[in-house]
Amino acid sequence: MITVIGTGTGTGTGTAVEAMTATGRPVPTLAVGARRHLDAAGLPPGVPRIVLGPLAPALESVAAHRAELGPAARVLVLASGDPGFFGIVRALAARFGPPALDVRPSVPSVAVAFARAGLPWDDAAVVSAHGRDARTAVHVCLARPKTAVLTGPGAGPAELGAALARLGARRTLVVASALGGPDEELVRCSPREAAGRSWPGPVHVLLCLDPARALAPGPRVLAGPPPGPARWALPEEEFAHRDEMVTKAEVRAMALARLGPRLGDLVWDIGAGSGSVAVECARFGAAAVAVEKSAGAVALCRANAAAHGVEVLTVQGAAPAALDGLPEPDAVFIGGGGAELGAITAHAARRARRTVVVALAALDRVPVARQALAAAGLAVDGVLLHAARLMPLPGEVTRLSARNPVFLLWGDRPGGPESRENDEQGARP
Numbered sequence: 001m002i003t004v005i006g007t008g009t010g011t012g013t014g015t016a017v018e019a020m021t022a023t024g025r026p027v028p029t030l031a032v033g034a035r036r037h038l039d040a041a042g043l044p045p046g047v048p049r050i051v052l053g054p055l056a057p058a059l060e061s062v063a064a065h066r067a068e069l070g071p072a073a074r075v076l077v078l079a080s081g082d083p084g085f086f087g088i089v090r091a092l093a094a095r096f097g098p099p100a101l102d103v104r105p106s107v108p109s110v111a112v113a114f115a116r117a118g119l120p121w122d123d124a125a126v127v128s129a130h131g132r133d134a135r136t137a138v139h140v141c142l143a144r145p146k147t148a149v150l151t152g153p154g155a156g157p158a159e160l161g162a163a164l165a166r167l168g169a170r171r172t173l174v175v176a177s178a179l180g181g182p183d184e185e186l187v188r189c190s191p192r193e194a195a196g197r198s199w200p201g202p203v204h205v206l207l208c209l210d211p212a213r214a215l216a217p218g219p220r221v222l223a224g225p226p227p228g229p230a231r232w233a234l235p236e237e238e239f240a241h242r243d244e245m246v247t248k249a250e251v252r253a254m255a256l257a258r259l260g261p262r263l264g265d266l267v268w269d270i271g272a273g274s275g276s277v278a279v280e281c282a283r284f285g286a287a288a289v290a291v292e293k294s295a296g297a298v299a300l301c302r303a304n305a306a307a308h309g310v311e312v313l314t315v316q317g318a319a320p321a322a323l324d325g326l327p328e329p330d331a332v333f334i335g336g337g338g339a340e341l342g343a344i345t346a347h348a349a350r351r352a353r354r355t356v357v358v359a360l361a362a363l364d365r366v367p368v369a370r371q372a373l374a375a376a377g378l379a380v381d382g383v384l385l386h387a388a389r390l391m392p393l394p395g396e397v398t399r400l401s402a403r404n405p406v407f408l409l410w411g412d413r414p415g416g417p418e419s420r421e422n423d424e425q426g427a428r429p
Contacts, residue, residue, distance in 0.1 A: 002062070002075040002092060003028070006083050006106035007037055026074060030065045032058060033078030041078060055088070059095050066096075080204070081179075082108040086128040086150055106180075110148045113176040113205035116186050123216045124148050125225045125263070129155035135327065136264040138163040141171065142287035142313065143263065144225055145213035149206040157206050161194025163327070164208070167289075167313055174207040175199065210311075225263070229283045232256060234276075239304050241274035242296070247335055250387040251359055251406050252277060258357045258410045259331040261286035268329045270319050270344060271336025275301030275312055281333075282310035289326060293318040320347040334358045334369075342368045349376030349411055360407040369409050378411025 031043055032050040043049070048065075050058050066073040082105035083089045089103055114121035125144045129137040130152030137149045141164060149160060157175045164171055173194050175187045178201060189197070233253035236246045247255070255277060261267050263285030269278035272290035278301065282288040290301040290312050298316045305312035315322050320343050332348040334341075334356065341358075348356045349372055356378065358369045366382075373380045384407055391401035 001073075002077060002096060002101050004077045004079060004083050004089060004092065004101055004103045006081050006087075006104065007040075007078055028074045028076035029069060029072065030062065030074070031076045031078070032062060033076075034080075037078035037080075041076075055091055059091060063095070080109060081106050081112075085110070086126075086130070109150070109176075109179050109204045112179045113148060113174070113207055116176060116179075117174050117207055117209075119146070119207075119209075119214060121146075121148065122220045122223045123225065126150070127264070128152075129160070134159060134163070135266070138327075139264050139266045139287040141208040142167065142169055142266075143282060143285055143311070145210035145311075146216075147208045149208065151203045151206050156203050157194045157199050158197060159195075160206060160208075161189075161191040164191035165195050166325070167327070169313070170210065172209045172211050174209065175203060176205045176207070177201055177203050179204045225285065228285065229280075232280055232283065234280065236276075238308075239274045239276045239279070240300055240307070241276075242300070245273040245297070247273070247276050247359060248387075248403060248406070250403065251385055251408060252280060254383065254385060254408055255333055255357050255359065256280055256284075258355060258408070259333060260355070261288075261331065265330040266327060268323070268326065268332045268348065269312075270323070270332065270334045270348065272301050272314075273297055273335060275304050275314075277333045277335065278312045279304050279308050279310060281331075282312050283308060286330075287313070289313045289315060289329075291315045291317065291319055291322050291326075293322070319344045323347055323351075328353060330354045332356045341365055342372050345369045345372035346376065349373050349378055353413065355410055355412045357408065357410045360409065361404060363407070366407050366409065373409065373411030376411070377414070379414055380409065380411045382407060382409035384408075 027044050028047055030048050031038055033052060035051050038049050050061050052058055062075055077088060079088050084103055084105060085108050092101055110121060110126055124146045125140050126148045127137045127140045128150040130150050134155035138160060141147045161173060169191060171191055173189050173191060177185045233249045235249055239246050259267060261281035261284040265286040267281040267286045267288050269275060269288060269290045272278055272292045275290045278288040278290040292298050292301060295316060298314045301312055301314050328351050330353045332352045334344060334348060345358060356373060360366055360369060370380055384405055386405040388400040388402045391399050393399055
């Protein structure tokens, strides 16, 4: 049997052996965990230990120990908080099977952090940056009003704060350190303040909050962030716009299908106009940046985002120069560009991790965009969209009203990051 005991957020590590022996079980024949957990566990002398570093060698050692001792093997694994929550239980169950595990969790560190902050967390997004790419955590913090981040080396409060500050995110950070221990500390600060501080010691949880939206109204039915939108490709009338500068619903529907916006993604909307594409991407959970050179258009983007209950970061400036300071996107939509279309498309194609989508009303600009996508090594495809809508006429008759045709080109990066599933090397010990 492999007994997995969660420690460090209220139970203390010193109770680990007592927890095993309370039911009359013998002392473990092997103990596995972080050094701090093993040192505090009160293990009898002579019990072999494995100090967790890379997970794969530790699993091999556990397998060898169980093979050597057979039914007499009694493995104790110590982990932080709830080891079934972004923890080692997943790796152990995958390797040895769930029936081989006896899991005894402590209070999850995320629950403790929100309790200390005086907030419910049934509507929070929870993301791990421990051993993972921190960009996903940053994007979730941008897209959601209440996010808990499990931090790790290279993705601590300073790094996350710096990334959020660069984008002008209006957030309050609550950094919960050493939860459940005598050195427990809770620090509230802005992203810029977090970036400028030194954060010694283990940092368990960072809460990223939009103070105006951190407390969701009314009772909840489903845990976690709200589900995706029930409708998309919304009618143009649902967006404030000027001079018909709004991507038509039919084009938006196809563009969204190619962009594939999702929670944890970053999407650029270049030449955003009303920001309709950025707003729809944000409704799917992606972090969205609308780039526009007109101050009036930037104001429209912000107003449309607010009207649909999402946040869209805005950048006022002319592309491609305005793109230089932005972090790498997963997907890019280009809805305008004029004479700079080639340079804008080339810039986006170099930096996009997954795909670039370009909407074009002018026939003579199609080769320019297509060449820029192909030159960056993207697999290029496209379609001409020509829609006709039903139009009622007097006398209870209906005709078809043709919309202006639009070319939609896209370039997909071969072998791009289609999944952000993290391997077990990122499991928290």
